[in-house]
């Protein structure tokens with residue numbers, strides 16, 4: 001099962017891996033033709049009704065594979081108004097090769113003929129709202145005809161994610177959909193087949209540019225990029241400052257750092273963009289927890305818990321207490337990670353262990369994480385939280401799904417890059433679901449690093465690279 005946002009991401013990832021969409025369209029069109037062949041007698045009359053997007057493009061390709069039938073292809077609208085280059089190219093190929101094709105410029109002139117099979121390629125995943133003209137008239141004609149109706153990807157007028165369709169949606173007998181089935185096809189009274197169109201597994205497995213642009217979970221209000229609240233610092237000062245700044249670079253509206261009074265000055269001096277809130281102590285302890293939880297809850301903050309906190313017993317107890325009380329979203333990093341396997345929490349956690357921290361939490365103790373994805377996935381399932389295990393190839397899993405992020409450079413072994421990652425993850429967690437945020441963050445962090453020379457990379461340099469790294473088509 002794949003929803004349309006994820007499908008679009010995978011499609012873009014495939015293109016980045018060298019399999020562009022026009023190639024996928026050739027496969028889709030071929031699959032449509034096979035589906036027609038399965039329902040059509042050898043002498044059947046086939047009418048293809050195509051829209052102006054890529055759904056129509058699939059059908060233009062199918063036309064070439066249906067030479068042996070009595071096939072007509074109708075385009076709803078003028079060829080100049082076809083919306084995508086690849087669909088237009090496939091239409092032009094039909095024109096040049098002399099296929100029987102027609103532009104339907106006025107829905108009153110639509111005539112399906114008397115076909116045995118109608119291919120509905122008007123609208124796929126690009127639909128918004130109820131069917132408009134001329135598609136609405138064409139859908140009525142299909143539904144009224146005696147022909148077998150075969151829809152491309154999804155019946156036109158039906159939302160592929162929800163299955164909802166306006167009153168005028170196409171009532172398909174058969175659907176041929178691509179790569180994986182769609183949530184909205186489940187409830188349909190139609191025979192649904194899934195066609196493999198040659199999308200490499202890697203396009204799903206590895207985080208790619210497609211993941212940057214789509215799949216935003218509108219957790220907050222639209223335009224509300226969220227507040228990130230870093231609970232860190234004590235023995236160390238640089239770590240929380242890096243995490244907070246990284247969150248800002250990755251799109252957070254505000255970044256707060258709560259830190260012990262003793263280290264307030266240095267943290268505040270690193271960057272004027274950070275708001276630093278001191279508490280009266282040398283390090284985090286149980287007394288501070290109520291106040292921190294209240295602040296984070298009141299503002300619906302995404303919390304980064306851990307950077308620079310140190311491993312004192314009272315701090316460990318405070319982290320436990322924080323996670324017991326808080327029920328919002330938390331990126332857990334560094335010394336705070338050790339607490340996670342020991343506690344029950346209602347919070348939504350993304351845990352960001354490196355190799356050693358993963359082993360200390362009870363996960364596999366291995367050098368190459370990407371060779372042990374099943375074990376890490378099983379560990380995350382047990383833990384009940386999203387795990388972003390950091391290594392040369394980062395492994396991201398929610399216990400059911402696993403992705404790998406391969407960006408980055410050898411220079412990233414320098415101190416502080418993990419703090420930057422925690423901040424990016426928090427910013428993304430404000431607008432995406434935890435698994436997506438955890439998948440995209442290391443991809444962005446690695447891309448940020450790729451903008452600098454490997455030797456002598458500083459974690460603070462990554463900050464400058466983040467905005468550019470978040471652009472899909474940089």
Ligand SMILES: NC(=O)C1=CN([C@@H]2O[C@H](COP(=O)(O)OP(=O)(O)OC[C@H]3O[C@@H](n4cnc5c(N)ncnc54)[C@H](O)[C@@H]3O)[C@@H](O)[C@H]2O)[C@@H](O)CC1
Pocket residue numbers: 007008011021024025028051052053054055056057058083084122123124125126127128129130131132133135152153154178197
């Ligand atoms: N995503 C992928 O990986 C692949 C997608 N493919 C095909 O591409 C399709 C999606 O293509 P597009 O994104 O171009 O979108 P569509 O072809 O579904 O529709 C886009 C067009 O429909 C118009 N439109 C939108 N809502 C309308 C309405 N209510 N009434 C009338 N017209 C309306 C738009 O103005 C636009 O011209 C998929 O369904 C599938 O068939 C395949 O080619 C293979 C790979």
Ligand SMILES: [K+]
Pocket residue numbers: 055120121122123124151152153154155156
């Ligand atoms: K369709």
